[in-house]
Every structure is written in structure tokens, then in C-alpha cells.
Amino acid sequence: MAAKWIEALTGSLEQKKQYKNAKARIEALNEPHRSAANAxxxxxxxxxxxxxxxxxxxxxxxxxxxxxxAAIDGTPVSDIVGDDPVDFAETFAQSYGGARWIDKERTRLIEAMEGAKKKENRS
Known part of the structure; x- marks a missing residue:
């Protein structure tokens, strides 16, 4: 019962374990893959x-x-990320979809602008 209460405050304990495990796997990599993965x-x-x-x-x-x-296969970092590591990372992230924090702010901005336009039209 206490675990459910704690998870209600902090989030899933199982997710935390999975995240820590993934981070430990990255830390166990040899260079240069560890540096690239951490970045x-x-x-x-x-x-x-x-x-x-x-x-x-x-x-x-x-x-x-x-x-x-990549480390096991001996694949060079440049073969993974190509010439544009930012594009690679952003494409990687976008492939997961789902809600992002900015989505809420975009909605709030759109609603605020629509409200302002309505007030403007009443004047």
C-alpha cells in the first residue's frame, strides 16, 4: 500500500528502475560510444x-x-549520427510521438490568441 502512495507522488518505481538500468548500460559502453550516447x-x-x-x-x-x-558491431559514431547529430537526435525523439510539454503551451497560446481576437472584434 505504501508503494502506491509513493508512486502517486514520485511516479512509477518500475520506470525509475528501467531508466537507471538504461543509463547504467550507457555508462558501461567503451569510448567513443559512451561519450556519444551520453551526449x-x-x-x-x-x-x-x-x-x-x-x-x-x-x-x-x-x-x-x-x-x-553499435559498440558490439564496431560501427563508427559518424555512421550512426551522420553529418548532423542534431537532426539525428531530433528525428530519433520525434519517432516516439506522444504528448510533449510544449503541446500544452501551444494550445494555451492558440486559445489566448483566439480569445484576444474575439475581444478585438467586439470593440
Missing amino acids: MHRYLLHYGGVTDGDTLVQMFVDLADLWER
Whole structure:
């Protein structure tokens, strides 16, 4: 019963375990794959904006899978990310869809502008 109460405040404990496991897998990689995976992980935390815990955890598990496979196969970092690592990371994040924090703000902006337009038309 206490676990449900704690999870209500902090989120899923299972998701936290999965996330920590994925992060540990990244930390276990050899260079240069570890540096590349950590850089992409950091960027996805800032850019991704995913609000759903399941989606976020899956994205980071898949990130660990990607870089582990590249390290095992000896695939160079440049063959993974290409010439534009930002585009690669953003495309990777966008493939997960789902709600993002910016979606709520976009909706609020649109509603505020529509409300302002209506007030303007009444004048």
C-alpha cells in the first residue's frame, strides 16, 4: 500500500528502475560510444520534452540498445549520427510521438490568441 502512495507522488518505481538500468548500460559502453550516447541522452532530456513516463523510458532503453549494438558491431559514431547529430537526435525523439510539454503551451497560446481576437472584434 505504501508503494502506491509513493508512486502517486514520485511516479512509477518500475520506470525509475528501467531508466537507471538504461543509463547504467550507457555508462558501461567503451569510448567513443559512451561519450556519444551520453551526449545524445543529455540532448534528449532537454529537447525531447516527453511527458509520458512509459514513452520516455522506452526512448532511453532504445537509445541504450542503439549504442550497445553499435559498440558490439564496431560501427563508427559518424555512421550512426551522420553529418548532423542534431537532426539525428531530433528525428530519433520525434519517432516516439506522444504528448510533449510544449503541446500544452501551444494550445494555451492558440486559445489566448483566439480569445484576444474575439475581444478585438467586439470593440
